Amino acid sequence: MASITFQGKPINTCGDLPAIGSQAPEFKLTNRKLQDVGLEAFAGKRKVMNIVPSLDTPTCATSTRKFNEKAAHLDNTVVLVISADLPFAQARFCEIEGIKHVTALSTFRSSFARDYGVELLDSILAGLTARAIVIIDENDRVIYTELVKEIADEPDYTSALAALNGND
Template sequence: MATITFQGKPINTCGDLPTIGSQAPDFKLTNRKMQDVGLTNFAGKRKLLNIVPSLDTPTCATSTRKFNEKAAHLHNTEVLVISADLPFAQVRFCEIEGIKHVGALSTFRSSFAQDYGVELLDSILAGLTARAVLVLDETDTVIHAELVAEIADEPDYAAALAALSKA
């Protein structure tokens, strides 16, 4: 279990993020076509997982826009934003915001939040995910992991992108 804050007040996650050097757990998330996808759908590519509570919040929207901007220049890399939003809402957000280089995946019928240790256990956000960024290499080994300490803060974009450039 990890403790982060929401507006300065402590909240707990259900576990811990996968650690650097570990194999990322496979997942089942839902894409814009209501199809279940997992790590095998992105086999042989590097993956940046931008895990957010909901695209309907300012910080989540900002991080998705920023990673979308940076993703246009990344070779052999899938950038994925993962949230509890329904795929319909994710599609609408991406269309309105012009998000073309980030794939949106939903946790709505998945154990992803528990498997990755990011499910929030308390506060008004209970059941959503903490804000986190994971970078996986082509073999799904974790090469960067950040659990953002204050859920209202943006992740460290430079550190995630630097991990990709080293991979």
């Protein structure tokens, strides 16, 4: 269990992020076509997982926009924004915002939040995900993680992108 804050007040996650060097846990998330998508759908590619509570909040929207901008220039890399939002809402957000280089996936019918240790256990946000970045290499090994300590803050984009270049 990890402790983070929301507006300065402590809240807890259900566990810890996967360890660097470990095999990434399998997952099933739901895409905008209501299809279940797993890790195998991105085989052979690097995966940047931008895990957010909801795209309907300013910080989550900002991080998705920033990763969308950066993703256009990344070779052999897919950026996944993962939230509890329904696929319909994710699709609408991406369309309105012009998000074309990020794949939105929903946790709404999966155990992803628990399996990746990011499910929030308490506060008014209980049941949503903490804000986190998990980067997985082409062989499905975890190469970078960040659990953002204050859920209203943005992740460290510079460190995450440096991990893709082996400069962590």
